[in-house]
Amino acid sequence: MQALRDITFEVKPGELFGLIGPDGAGKTTLFRILTTLLFADEGTASVAGMDVVGDYRDIRKAVGYMPGRFSLYQDLSVEENLDFFATIFGTTVEENYDLIKDIYIQIEPFKKRRVVALSGGMKQKLALSCALIHKPKVLFLDEPTTGVDPVSRREFWDMLKRLNSTGITVLVSTPYMDEAELCNRIALIQEGELLVVDSPENIVANHTDSLYKVAAKNTYMLIKDLKDFKGNKSVYAFGEFIHYTHSNSDFSEERLGEYLEAKGHEDIKIVKARAGIEDVFMALSEKKGTEV
Amino acid sequence: MKETEKVIVVNDLTKKFGSFTAVDQISFETRKGEIFGFLGANGAGKTTAMKMLIGISKPTSGEAIVNGFDVKTQPEKVKKTIGYMSQKFSMYDDLNIMENITFFGGIYGLSRKEIKERGEAVIEKLGLREVAKKQVGSLPLGWKQKLAFSVALLHEPKVVFLDEPTGGVDPITRRQFWEMIYAEADKGTTIFVTTHYMDEAEYCNRVSIMVEGKIEALDSPKNLKKQFDASSMDEVFQKLARNVE
Numbered sequence: 192m193q194a195l196r197d198i199t200f201e202v203k204p205g206e207l208f209g210l211i212g213p214d215g216a217g218k219t220t221l222f223r224i225l226t227t228l229l230f231a232d233e234g235t236a237s238v239a240g241m242d243v244v245g246d247y248r249d250i251r252k253a254v255g256y257m258p259g260r261f262s263l264y265q266d267l268s269v270e271e272n273l274d275f276f277a278t279i280f281g282t283t284v285e286e287n288y289d290l291i292k293d294i295y296i297q298i299e300p301f302k303k304r305r306v307v308a309l310s311g312g313m314k315q316k317l318a319l320s321c322a323l324i325h326k327p328k329v330l331f332l333d334e335p336t337t338g339v340d341p342v343s344r345r346e347f348w349d350m351l352k353r354l355n356s357t358g359i360t361v362l363v364s365t366p367y368m369d370e371a372e373l374c375n376r377i378a379l380i381q382e383g384e385l386l387v388v389d390s391p392e393n394i395v396a397n398h399t400d401s402l403y404k405v406a407a408k409n410t411y412m413l414i415k416d417l418k419d420f421k422g423n424k425s426v427y428a429f430g431e432f433i434h435y436t437h438s439n440s441d442f443s444e445e446r447l448g449e450y451l452e453a454k455g456h457e458d459i460k461i462v463k464a465r466a467g468i469e470d471v472f473m474a475l476s477e478k479k480g481t482e483v
Numbered sequence: 484m485k486e487t488e489k490v491i492v493v494n495d496l497t498k499k500f501g502s503f504t505a506v507d508q509i510s511f512e513t514r515k516g517e518i519f520g521f522l523g524a525n526g527a528g529k530t531t532a533m534k535m536l537i538g539i540s541k542p543t544s545g546e547a548i549v550n551g552f553d554v555k556t557q558p559e560k561v562k563k564t565i566g567y568m569s570q571k572f573s574m575y576d577d578l579n580i581m582e583n584i585t586f587f588g589g590i591y592g593l594s595r596k597e598i599k600e601r602g603e604a605v606i607e608k609l610g611l612r613e614v615a616k617k618q619v620g621s622l623p624l625g626w627k628q629k630l631a632f633s634v635a636l637l638h639e640p641k642v643v644f645l646d647e648p649t650g651g652v653d654p655i656t657r658r659q660f661w662e663m664i665y666a667e668a669d670k671g672t673t674i675f676v677t678t679h680y681m682d683e684a685e686y687c688n689r690v691s692i693m694v695e696g697k698i699e700a701l702d703s704p705k706n707l708k709k710q711f712d713a714s715s716m717d718e719v720f721q722k723l724a725r726n727v728e
Binding site: 368 | 523524525526527570623624625647650651652653654655656658661662665666668669679681682685686704705715716717720721724725
């Protein structure tokens with residue numbers, strides 16, 4: 192099993208960089224290599240100017256890492272956990288309190304509570320505080336929002352943006368494509384390979400497939416019939432619409448409309464639309480699938 | 484008449500843990516063949532409510548009838564007649580595909596012949612012939628979830644409960660999964676589904692949104708968007724669920 196293959200990318204100082212892909216794509220393996228917890232078989236990597244193999248000790252002091260699964264001590268209280276991580280890194284909570292203040296203040300009322308009794312949202316805030324307490328240059332967050340509801344996700348990203356604005360370089364991984372646009376630059380990863388690395392705006396702008404949003408009363412039948420439409424390239428459900436792309440330039444909205452009408456569809460809507468990151472991700476991974 | 488057959492009927496269903504009310508007098512009905520989205524923020528009470536509906540947690544008060552059986556007094560009958568899968572647990576990783584099918588088929592009381600026939604049909608339909616002898620744990624998550632959904636339907640239940648079935652699944656497989664849901668609903672199976680993907684909420688016939696133990700909204704996505712003056716279900720959700728922890 193090859194978890195990662197020929198990964199090449201750079202993150203600039205102060206960037207908020209997103210590594211975006213589904214479960215099993217290799218995100219965690221990549222973060223472990225970059226945080227010196229795992230050796231790569233081939234290739235090199237440096238973080239904050241230091242080599243991940245030769246300078247592993249110094250890298251560990253310079254980075255903060257929040258793993259996907261909670262890394263906190265369940266049987267210690269909130270403040271004990273924070274103290275513990277500060278001490279390990281040879282600092283104190285007071286020394287870097289400014290950095291975590293915004294986040295920590297929300298859980299401070301519960302500082303005597305043991306971690307095991309905290310809600311998911313509170314644990315996440317504590318884990319982030321612990322990853323920040325030694326004032327790292329680079330912060331790695333492995334799927335901080337997986338399984339988190341949309342409201343809490345948005346709040347977490349607001350927090351991340353504020354942190355990033357203090358100058359810390361942030362690498363964050365996520366399976367949620369809609370979080371891409373919140374990053375300065377992103378890498379899309381699938382099955383151990385990077386599909387593309389660029390700003391979300393450029394990725395979308397470089398995508399040339401014409402995309403149509405299609406809707407009708409019966410969505411299930413609409414998907415089926417679009418897949419039978421001659422020349423279809425991709426048919427994907429997207430919320431209340433189906434995103435449709437055609438395999439050649441020989442396409443007219445009128446012709447598709449007539450076809451769907453003949454199939455008995457009602458309330459047909461066909462609108463030309465702009466692709467989003469998720470459209471591009473699917474197009475690129477389909478392309479990869481046909482190349483192999 | 485078939486169209487209006489009620490598969491789940493819930494009246495004032497409540498669950499308290501000591502002084503904390505996790506589920507607070509919720510009421511709703513789902514129809515045959517309906518895709519019913521069950522949304523809410525983390526900690527809003529979704530899981531607790533679902534546990535009552537599938538017969539593994541006793542309501543403090545109120546009632547829930549699933550497939551004509553009372554979850555309070557006939558939980559074993561409820562369990563036998565429903566399908567269930569979740570993101571966290573769906574199948575045994577160290578059994579192979581056919582072993583999992585045999586195990587779950589047996590649990591649901593299918594005959595050897597039925598298990599073999601339906602199992603083969605599932606493997607065929609999902610194109611898993613080549614990996615049928617592989618341990619389920621070695622399959623990509625998306626395949627696993629499609630397989631788990633088919634296994635949950637093996638005993639042809641009238642209603643299937645799906646707890647975040649697509650979490651972390653890649654975007655293409657996530658859509659294939661929903662096409663399977665559509666096809667199953669089209670056959671008349673009721674689908675009860677939770678998700679954190681708001682685009683998936685749009686695929687449901689009706690959606691309920693829980694906030695702090697109560698159902699604060701319940702309607703079709705179209706009507707909910709109208710009601711909350713929102714352009715997407717994400718916006719509806721943000722408007723309803725923001726600022727409560």
